[in-house]
Amino acid sequence: MIERVLQQCEEMIKQGSSSFYKAFAGLPSPRREAVHVIYAFCRLIDDSVDEPDKSPYSIHELREHFLHLEQAEGHFIWPAIRWLFRSYPQLKKEPFLLQMEGQLKDLVFTHYDTLEQLESYCYLVAGTVGEMLLPVLRDDGGDGVRASGIALGIGMQFVNIIRDVGEDLERRRRYIPLEVMERHRYSEKELTQGVVNDRFIAVLQELREVALGWFQKGLENIETYPPASGLAVELAAAYYAGILDSVAAGGYDVFRRRAYVSDESKLLIFQRTLARYALILGEQETAAGFR
Template identity: 75%
Template sequence: MNERILQQCEELMKKGSTSFHKAFNVLPSPRREAVHVIYAFCRLIDDSVDEPENSPYSIHELKAHFTALEQAEGHFIWPALRWLFSSFPQLQHEPFHLQMEGQLRDLTVTEYETMEDLEGYCYLVAGTVGEMLLPVLRDDQSEAARTAGISLGIGMQLVNIIRDVGEDLRRGRRYVPLEVMNKHGYSQQELEAGIVNQQFTAVLQELRAEALVWFQRGLEQVETYPPESGLAIELAASFYAAILDAVEANGYDVFRQRSYVSDETKLQLFKRTLVRYTGNSAVVV
C-alpha cells in the first residue's frame, strides 16, 4: 500500500475532527490507519450530501464506485478502501451501504416526528460506524461489543444533533423530534426564530439525557477490547460527551454559536482516561 494514500486519509480525519484524530491516534498500526480510512470515507459520504458543491463525488457516485470497488479509480479513497478490506477480512460491506442509505435520507426526510424515528436515522448514519470499527478495533466479533459500538455511535450522533440545531435549520432540516418539542411546549415557529427559553432548554436537556443513556450502553463492553482500543473508545466518548457540557456552558444557545471542546479540556480528559489504563498521565498528546 502506498503510504501517501493512507496519509491523505489521516489528513482528512485530522481536518474533519481533531477529537477523533487524537482519540484514535493511540492505536497501534494497522488499526490506526484503518480508522483513518473509515473516517475518510464517511467524511466523503457526509460531505457529498451536506456540502455537495465542495465534494469530489455525489452520494450516488460514491455508491456506484463503492459497489464496484475493485475497479474504482480517480481518488485516494478507493485504493485505501481496497487495502482496508484486504487487511481486515472480517469487515463487511453492509454497514458502509447502510451509512450511504442514511445520508441519502437527508435528501428527502428533513423533519423527525418521534425519538424512535430519529434513533433509526442515527443508527444508519452513526451506529453503522460502530459496526465498521468493530473488526478493526478487536480480533473477535462479539455480538455484545457490536451492540455496544452501535449504541455509542447513536449517542454521538445525538450529540451532533444537539450541537448543530442552528446549522441544520439553515440547511432546512429539523432533527429535534416534534414529540419532544410538544412535550415541553416549544413550537416549530420558536425553533425557526432561534428562541432560547426554558422550554427549549428542557428539550435539549431531554436529548442530552437520551445521548448519555446511549453512551452508557456504548461503554459497557469497553473492558473486553485490547487496551489500546479500549483507551481510544473511551477517549472518543469522553471528548464527545464534553460537547454536551460546552452546550450547557453556552446557555443552550445552539443557534448563534457552535459549542466546542477546548484543547486544554481534551488534554485533561486524555490524562484522566490514560491514568486508568496505564497509571501514568505523563504522555504528550
C-alpha cells in the same frame, strides 16, 4: 502508494474532527490507519449530501464506485478502502452501504416526529460507523459487542444533532423530534426564530440524557477491548460528552454558537482517562502515542 493515500486519509480526519483524531491517535498500526480510512470515506459520504458543490462525488457515484471497488479509480479513497478490506477481511460492506442509505435519507426526510424515527436515522448514519470500527478495534465479535459499538455511534450522532441545531435549520432540517418539543411546549415557530428559553433548554436536556444513555450502553463491555482500543473508545465518548458540557456552558444557544471542547479540556479528559489505563499500557508509551 499506500503510504501516501493513508497519509491523505489522516489529513482528512485531522482537518475534519480533531476530537476523533486525538481519541484514536494512540492506536497501534495498522488499526490507527484503518480508523483514518473509515473516517475519510464517511466524510466523503457526508459531504456528498451536505456540501455537494464541494464534493468530488455525488452520493450515487460513491455508492456505484464502492459496489465496484476493485475497478474504482480517480481518488485516493479507493486504494485506501481496498487496503482496508485486505487488511481486515472480517470487515463487511453492509455497514458502509447502510451509511450511504442514511445519508440519502437526508435528501428526502428532513423533519422528525418521534425519537424512534430519529434513533433509526442515527443508526444508519452513525451506528453503522461503530459497526465499521469494531473489526478494526478488536479481533473478536458477537452480538453484545456489536450492540455496544452501534450504541456509541448513536450517542455521538445525538451529540452532533444537539450541537448543530442552528446549522441544520439553515439546511431546512429539523432533527429534534416534534414529540420532544411538544412535551416541553416548545413550538416550531420558536425553533425557526432561534428562541432560547427554559422550554428549549428542557428539550436539549432531554436529548442530552438520551445521548448519555447511549454512551453508557456503548461502554458497558469496554474492559473486553484490547487496552489501546478501549482507551481510544473511552476518549472518543468522553470528548463527545464534553461537547454537551460546552453546550450547557454556552447557555444552550446552539443557534448562534458552535459548541466545542477546548484543547485544555481535551488534555484534562485525556489525562484522567489515561490514568486508569497507565498500569496496563505503560504510561510513557501510551502518552507518546497520543501526542
